[in-house]
Amino acid sequence: MSKILDKKLLSRDVVQMKLLAPEIALERRAGQFIIIQVDSDFSERIPLTIADADAEKGSITIIFQIVGKSTLKLAQKNVGDHVENLLGPLGKPTHIEKVGTVVCVGGGIGVAPLHPIAQAMKKAGNRVITIIGARNKELLILEDEMRAIADELIVCTDDGSYGRKCLVTEPLREICEKGGVDLAVAIGPAIMMKFCAETTRPFGVKTYASLNTIMVDGTGMCGGCRVTVGGETKFVCVDGPEFDAHLVDFDNMMLRLRSYKPQEQDANHACRLQAAIDELRR
Amino acid sequence: MSYIPADTLKKEAENLVKEIDFSSLKPKDRLKIPMQEMPAQEPKARAKNIQEVAIGYYEEQVKLEAERCLQCKNAPCVKGCPVAIDIPGFIKAAAEGDYQKSVNIIKKSSMLPAICGRVCPQETQCMAECTVGKSLKDMDKSVAIGRIERFVADWERAKGKMSIPEIAPATGKKVGIVGSGPAGLTAAADVRKSGHEVVLFEAFHKLGGVMIYGIPEFRLPKEILDKEIENLLSMGVRIKKNFLVGRTRKVKDLIEKDGFDALFIGTGAGLPNFMNIEGENLVGVSSANEFLTRANLMKAYNPDKADTPIFTGKRTAVIGGGNVAMDAARMALRVGAEEVYVIYRRTEKEMPARREEIVHAREEGIIFSFLSSPVRILGDETGKVKGIECLKYELGEPDDSGRRKPVAVKGSEFILEMDSVIMALGNSSNPLISQTAPEIGVNKWGNITVDEDGKTSMDRVYAGGDIVLGAATVILAMGEGRRAAAAINKLLAEE
Ligand SMILES: Cc1cc2nc3c(=O)[nH]c(=O)nc-3n(C[C@H](O)[C@H](O)[C@H](O)COP(=O)(O)OP(=O)(O)OC[C@H]3O[C@@H](n4cnc5c(N)ncnc54)[C@H](O)[C@@H]3O)c2cc1C
Ligand SMILES: Cc1cc2nc3c(=O)[nH]c(=O)nc-3n(C[C@H](O)[C@H](O)[C@H](O)COP(=O)(O)OP(=O)(O)OC[C@H]3O[C@@H](n4cnc5c(N)ncnc54)[C@H](O)[C@@H]3O)c2cc1C
Ligand code: SF4
Ligand code: FES
Numbered sequence: 183m184s185k186i187l188d189k190k191l192l193s194r195d196v197v198q199m200k201l202l203a204p205e206i207a208l209e210r211r212a213g214q215f216i217i218i219q220v221d222s223d224f225s226e227r228i229p230l231t232i233a234d235a236d237a238e239k240g241s242i243t244i245i246f247q248i249v250g251k252s253t254l255k256l257a258q259k260n261v262g263d264h265v266e267n268l269l270g271p272l273g274k275p276t277h278i279e280k281v282g283t284v285v286c287v288g289g290g291i292g293v294a295p296l297h298p299i300a301q302a303m304k305k306a307g308n309r310v311i312t313i314i315g316a317r318n319k320e321l322l323i324l325e326d327e328m329r330a331i332a333d334e335l336i337v338c339t340d341d342g343s344y345g346r347k348c349l350v351t352e353p354l355r356e357i358c359e360k361g362g363v364d365l366a367v368a369i370g371p372a373i374m375m376k377f378c379a380e381t382t383r384p385f386g387v388k389t390y391a392s393l394n395t396i397m398v399d400g401t402g403m404c405g406g407c408r409v410t411v412g413g414e415t416k417f418v419c420v421d422g423p424e425f426d427a428h429l430v431d432f433d434n435m436m437l438r439l440r441s442y443k444p445q446e447q448d449a450n451h452a453c454r455l456q457a458a459i460d461e462l463r464r
Numbered sequence: 465m466s467y468i469p470a471d472t473l474k475k476e477a478e479n480l481v482k483e484i485d486f487s488s489l490k491p492k493d494r495l496k497i498p499m500q501e502m503p504a505q506e507p508k509a510r511a512k513n514i515q516e517v518a519i520g521y522y523e524e525q526v527k528l529e530a531e532r533c534l535q536c537k538n539a540p541c542v543k544g545c546p547v548a549i550d551i552p553g554f555i556k557a558a559a560e561g562d563y564q565k566s567v568n569i570i571k572k573s574s575m576l577p578a579i580c581g582r583v584c585p586q587e588t589q590c591m592a593e594c595t596v597g598k599s600l601k602d603m604d605k606s607v608a609i610g611r612i613e614r615f616v617a618d619w620e621r622a623k624g625k626m627s628i629p630e631i632a633p634a635t636g637k638k639v640g641i642v643g644s645g646p647a648g649l650t651a652a653a654d655v656r657k658s659g660h661e662v663v664l665f666e667a668f669h670k671l672g673g674v675m676i677y678g679i680p681e682f683r684l685p686k687e688i689l690d691k692e693i694e695n696l697l698s699m700g701v702r703i704k705k706n707f708l709v710g711r712t713r714k715v716k717d718l719i720e721k722d723g724f725d726a727l728f729i730g731t732g733a734g735l736p737n738f739m740n741i742e743g744e745n746l747v748g749v750s751s752a753n754e755f756l757t758r759a760n761l762m763k764a765y766n767p768d769k770a771d772t773p774i775f776t777g778k779r780t781a782v783i784g785g786g787n788v789a790m791d792a793a794r795m796a797l798r799v800g801a802e803e804v805y806v807i808y809r810r811t812e813k814e815m816p817a818r819r820e821e822i823v824h825a826r827e828e829g830i831i832f833s834f835l836s837s838p839v840r841i842l843g844d845e846t847g848k849v850k851g852i853e854c855l856k857y858e859l860g861e862p863d864d865s866g867r868r869k870p871v872a873v874k875g876s877e878f879i880l881e882m883d884s885v886i887m888a889l890g891n892s893s894n895p896l897i898s899q900t901a902p903e904i905g906v907n908k909w910g911n912i913t914v915d916e917d918g919k920t921s922m923d924r925v926y927a928g929g930d931i932v933l934g935a936a937t938v939i940l941a942m943g944e945g946r947r948a949a950a951a952i953n954k955l956l957a958e959e
């Protein structure tokens with residue numbers, strides 16, 4: 183049982199929640215995630231990155247986008263309510279060291295998992311350039327928090343409603359062209375991570391991507407999260423979630439992410455989802 | 465074995481009990497009593513529901529089956545039992561109708577009789593040694609030890625009061641048990657009996673290990689498992705679910721910072737094996753672990769209520785020949801597949817699955833493709849499974865395991881149309897503990913290495929069950945838990 187301490191709507195369909203989880207708050211490192219299950223009997227287990235934590239208060243923060251049944255169920259919980267199960271911290275922590283200049287690229291909800299990594303990279307003494315992007319201004323999250331960390335922050339929107347009108351790969355390419363980049367970290371939709379990897383590849387800039395595959399247990403038991411990295415099968419929950427983006431088979435990963443599409447759509451008609459989100463915002 | 469309706473079995477047993485004079489049975493007469501078949505749900509009906517397939521013996525059947533036992537002086541059956549249950553003893557009590565006494569005898573050696581009575585591979589253990597089977601020259605006709613065990617355990621549970629073992633006065637010592645499968649549960653109970661404080665850590669949100677997430681409801685109802693576990697833990701074991709040792713807390717910290725005097729690691733063999741063939745990462749291919757976890761633990765067999773989705777293809781192929789493959793295949797039928805193939809590279813004789821499960825699967829309509837093995841999985845333009853290409857095999861010379869080795873027949877490729885494939889090729893040990901606790905030694909397969917007491921290379925840390933043995937059985941895991949618990953109790957008593 184884990185109590186919800188705080189809840190906030192960050193954008194149209196992105197929720198930030200603070201949960202009481204002292205053991206996880208104490209041990210977690212940047213890059214790690216939890217598996218959350220609203221109730222034991224019929225709820226799904228879904229992975230979410232630990233966006234922030236306060237070891238003293240024993241709390242962790244998650245930021246999630248409402249995309250389907252389970253994230254909606256979670257969003258409908260309120261401060262004071264409990265979620266039955268919280269497992270974590272899971273996955274290998276990000277390897278943090280002082281390398282020089284790090285470009286952190288976040289797309290959409292990917293900015294949430296990127297935040298603790300950018301924070302840790304900065305703390306380790308790196309120069310941190312951050313590029314964050316969203317489809318439009320309304321969907322942009324954590325701009326202030328990222329600005330507070332980064333030495334330089336670039337905002338892009340697909341429709342130009344805020345910041346530069348471009349995809350995140352454009353400023354990423356320009357920065358790489360200027361040179362002096364030692365590491366890139368890209369987190370966002372699979373397609374975005376794929377193109378970030380293609381952007382940095384010609385410059386030989388080492389790039390990490392944090393993969394958001396489908397998961398069930400998060401302990402290496404089901405194999406549902408498997409991806410092909412450098413021709414080998416890896417389990418994202420125990421071997422990852424971060425991998426060398428230049429070695430990841432993103433096409434196969436995107437394919438597998440669509441595995442349960444028919445069932446999810448059945449469980450969740452887009453219109454019902456939208457109605458429920460509207461209800462939450464009121 | 466072929467399907468006989470339950471009421472027929474009941475009537476036959478009732479009549480027979482009336483006919484036989486049990487007061488003066490000679491061994492010869494006992495051998496004449498027919499072996500009592502297990503009543504089961506009608507195959508077509510059960511293939512579409514999740515309720516338990518085997519219904520359990522009627523009282524008259526228990527009487528008859530128990531009277532078949534010759535009460536052998538040397539009790540060869542006990543030697544076949546990994547935890548040496550006093551088999552003739554509990555069978556005698558059952559024959560006399562003293563079911564409480566019977567179950568008490570079992571519980572001296574096995575904490576989970578309703579479970580063992582259901583899932584133990586009796587035909588390769590106790591029943592393989594039974595004098596009755598040997599005399600009748602048919603091991604299938606040995607005394608049905610497990611079915612009697614199941615009956616008396618169910619009888620006690622139905623009565624509502626299960627006996628709780630006695631607990632020694634508190635010692636002030638604290639022991640951590642990692643994993644709540646049969647190994648961990650048994651170790652927890654045995655350590656607790658000695659008066660130590662026990663904390664049981666489990667990564668999942670439910671206790672039971674493979675018994676809860678892997679073995680399906682139709683073979684081991686969760687309610688029975690829960691009750692049996694509840695009883696065991698009513699001795700005052702503290703439970704920490706949603707706790708992944710290695711990540712939530714490191715082994716070292718549990719000992720050095722959190723004051724645990726000893727740890728037992730029973731984390732099982734939870735890493736699914738794949739074949740590394742083309743197409744294995746297509747949409748529609750899953751491991752049996754994923755498939756069964758979605759179905760069992762997440763209750764995806766109840767699509768009206770469960771949030772967790774599951775593949776419900778029309779044609780499903782299951783690769784493998786063990787209990788895991790049987791469970792996955794039969795579950796696939798129950799969640800909506802119309803045709804299910806089990807593809808196995810040897811023949812039925814070599815299949816490691818329990819006989820009863822193979823028979824049940826066949827009755828339910830599972831199609832077996834023996835002596836064949838997949839070479840690649842074929843996908844359509846959207847990346848979904850559309851078929852599986854296999855090669856035919858022949859049996860060659862025996863290999864190290866004594867089984868004849870399958871040899872591929874050149875040019876024998878054939879294609880089966882499928883829309884989902886489940887890989888049930890067995891499991892290897894989960895590397896998480898050894899990755900996060902380098903002090904604990906493992907062998908080349910990743911299994912934790914232990915001495916004859918179950919002690920690992922790390923001070924105060926013991927291990928047992930599948931994480932030590934590789935994928936094994938419930939009863940062997942229990943035996944391992946028991947052995948390590950004894951060593952822990954000894955260690956703590958000497959300090
Ligand atoms: C390591 C990791 C960290 C993540 N961190 C975050 C985060 O910080 N914030 C956030 O908003 N999202 C995060 N995700 C994605 C998040 O888990 C999914 O959005 C969520 O599971 C969707 O569940 P749903 O039932 O609401 O949607 P559904 O309707 O079930 O599915 C919508 C889409 O979500 C994905 N998805 C579905 N089930 C799962 C599952 N069990 N595991 C992973 N993806 C799934 C699929 O692509 C699917 O098409 C993370 C995923 C991983 C693997
Ligand atoms: C589908 C299937 C069918 C089977 N059928 C039969 C059968 O009919 N008869 C039979 O005798 N055997 C059967 N077996 C084998 C039997 O289930 C196992 O041998 C037995 O369960 C092993 O017990 P265990 O206690 O070692 O581990 P497990 O039962 O695997 O339990 C390990 C537990 O530890 C937890 N865990 C793992 N890592 C950690 C960690 N780091 N921290 C905390 N918790 C952790 C896991 O979540 C799990 O709950 C079957 C197995 C499968 C998969
Ligand atoms: S070997 Fe068979 S007949 Fe003999 S005691 Fe055991 S169960 Fe009874
Ligand atoms: S989520 Fe099951 S193995 Fe990774």
